Amino acid sequence: MxxxxxxxxxxxxxxxxxxxxxxxxxxxxxxxxxxxxxxxxxxxxxxNAMARALVNNRTQIVKLLVLEEMTTVEPYYMNLLTGISKELEGHQYALQLVTENSFEIGSCDGYIITGMRNEDYEWIRELKMPFVLFGENRYGYDFVDSDNKMGGELGTRYAIQQGYQHLIYIGIDLAEPFEYSREAGYLQVMQEHGLEPRIIRSENHSTQIQNYIMEHWADYAENTIFICASDRLALGVERAIITMQGSIPEQYGIIGHDSVFLDQVAFPKLTTVKQEVAQMGGLCAKMLLNKIMQNNKPQGNCVTQPQLIIRDTTK
Structure with missing residues (x-):
């Protein structure tokens, strides 16, 4: 042996x-x-992972707690899971996916939490075990996220460079930090160029925003671009323009945000702001493992830079 x-x-x-x-x-x-x-x-x-866990008084288990309906953002979480699990494997840790109703069943050494809403922080602050949030927050908790404000800026600057005259921001109707940040990036660039902002907010469902755009089609002059807070919203806008026989990208442009899957299956393929979700998952795992090893010492935050991916829905 x-x-x-x-x-x-x-x-x-x-x-x-x-x-x-x-x-x-x-x-x-x-x-x-x-x-x-x-x-x-x-x-x-x-x-022998079991023996090491006993010696270290640890379970060698990390739980990923998802606090939103995953079917509304698939396959976003598959990329996140991949990044987390790959990093944990290198440290002989197992990953468990749990929900709000099951996260206390069984032991673990720490949590990665995502999909938080304002009402969740009341009980999150009571957690005694190490945890890291996937997604920016304004409560001082350790987190990993993409630079959402920079993402909003990237899309808006490019739209202006390409000569679009009317820039409309399609936001997600959520009072959450990531949405505020993406919208803030759009507003900042519009202000820098002396342009009047125009904002529409919708639930993050492609059908809802598609119907809205079609119902208000007369309000959108040619040479308009829709800068969207998600690829799901961008997909709905794209379908609306095609249904109303608008020309993409000559008459109407579209920029999404996320670049996980929908941007590639859409036709025409979406120009979008790409987040490195798998990479961020790995960073969440690394930050949490450091926190576990350092007796729950705060780790601060880690913010990655997004990238504008130019495809067929912009000039």
Whole structure:
């Protein structure tokens, strides 16, 4: 039976180093980790995660708590799950997906929480275990998110550069930080250019905004662009323009936000502001693991930069 000493001997390092690679890989150089991992693979050595959990008084389990209806934002959460699970696997942690009604069933070492609304923070602040929020907040809790304000700016600046005369922001009708930030980016750029903002807010459903645009079609002059807070809204706007026989992108432009899936299946394909959701999932896991190792020490926030992906719905 292969032992820790066997791995150490093959990798020409100490047993302490092998233990550190297994238990605290973030504290070991990439070169040393590669040597140890190669030795483990060669010897078919698999660390006993159960034994390590008992020694460390941990469960080796992280729970992802989703506080909104996932079917309204699929496949967004699949990308998030992928990023979280890949990072946890490298630290021999398991991931459990739970809901608000089941999150207290069974033990874990910490939580990643997403889909928060204002009413959720009352009980979130009572949590004693380490947790990280996926999504910006204004309560000082550790979080990971994309720079939503920058995303709003990127889309709006590009629309102006492309010569669209009428820039309409289609927002999600939610009193939440990410929506405020995306809208703030639009407003800032409009103000910088001395342009009058125009905002429409809708639930994040493509059919609802499609019907609205069609009902108010006479209000939208040619050379209008719709800057949307989500790809789902952008898809609804696109369908409305096509139904009303408008020309995309010559007469009407569309910019979405998220770039997870809908932007690629839409036709024409959507110009959109891309969030690296899988990457952010990995960052959530890394931040939470650091917090667990550091006895719940605050980690602050991590904000990634979005990217404008130019496709067929803009000039």
């Amino acid at each position: 292969t032992t820790l000493k066997d791995v150490a001997d093959q990798a020409h390092v100490s047993r302490m180093t092998v233990s550190r690679v297994i238990n605290h890989p973030d504290k070991v150089t990439a070169e040393v980790k590669e040597l140890v991992y190669q030795a483990m693979q060669s010897l078919n050595y698999h660390p």
